[in-house]
Amino acid sequence: MRKVIWHYNHADWYVDKVIAQAEVYKNSMNVNKDGEINITPGADNDVTTIGNRWINNSVYVFGGGRNQNDIKMGRFDCSSFVHWAFSQVGVKLGELTSVSTETLKHLGTAIKVEDMQPGDLVFFDTYKKDGYVGIYLGDGNFIGAQSFTGVAIANMNDGYWKEKFNHRVKRIDYVKK
Template sequence: NPYLSLFGTGFFDFIGANGGKYTKELAIKFSQQQYQKVKHTGMYRCVRPEMIPYSACYGDALYVDAVLKYYQPGSVVSGGGGNPGSGGSSGSKVADVGRQWIGRSTYVFGGGRNTNDIARGIFDCSSFVRWAFEQVGLYTSPIGAVSTETLNRIGTKVSANDMKPGDVIFFDTYKHDGHVGIVIDKNTFIGCQTNKGVSIEDLNNPYWKKVFSGHVRRF
């Protein structure tokens, strides 16, 4: 649901208390109010520079308007605007953006949920995926609330045989969908690994083949 991806469930209550119908103006107002509550933490920055003058830097106040033209009631958002043959809304861009952290990042469970961690290259698997998509303009969840459980509910599920660069791939490691990464091609993915930090992994490796159950999503 694009409204849920925008700010989380609190936005539903805010809409209900302000006429019951989504408008861009309501999204900006909610973003302004929430940003005032959290800006002292230093964890939030404006995803869209044009929102800086409004101090509407919580979430992405323009996200819904950007995706509603691809949204149909009863379905989930499947990212749009990408080139044919590319996964999601950003294709290979989101698969490539994280390469800067290879060899200079650290895996910490629960890491990557504030700007200080991110500046030092500290992530876990889900916060890395969230960060990568944010760099190409797609807001998937609040910085402090991302998990594999939030990521495995958005976008559209696609067949593993049809996965393309930029798709999101899940693995059943310590639990169902316990690990997540971003597809580079049919043989490799990039993600933040427990013992390596951000790295590119071979999907033909026996370990990844063992824990991959076929769950791939397109944002």
């Protein structure tokens, strides 16, 4: 592995850094015989933080994330990322192959904006009504798969996301592992 990475970048410090980061990922998850990612006991299993492993390590693909190969490669759209995050904490939000913002907006309990809590789903009118969904983190921030950044944390209190937030908030009840 060192040789392969070194051929990409001939700096020993870079090779060491990549291998160290791979160990972090390897130690925080495992893959079962079906290629599905499973959480290692003792790892952080909160739906608001489970997706952090994909920050700067994913790409947005409209319609992506609906098969295990896409997931292994970090290719998500907003709804498949939300589906994946909840599945990692043991909550099934419908079938992976057919999840969409349209299916997600009908799940859970409607919540007033002033009552939002970390883990709630927040919806935005982007290319269509309820065209985008993310997971609320608190303090006006949410995590989701975004077209320019892949999985990222964004603030919904200013700029583009403030303009697009449609005040639809849904709570999916689950118990942290």
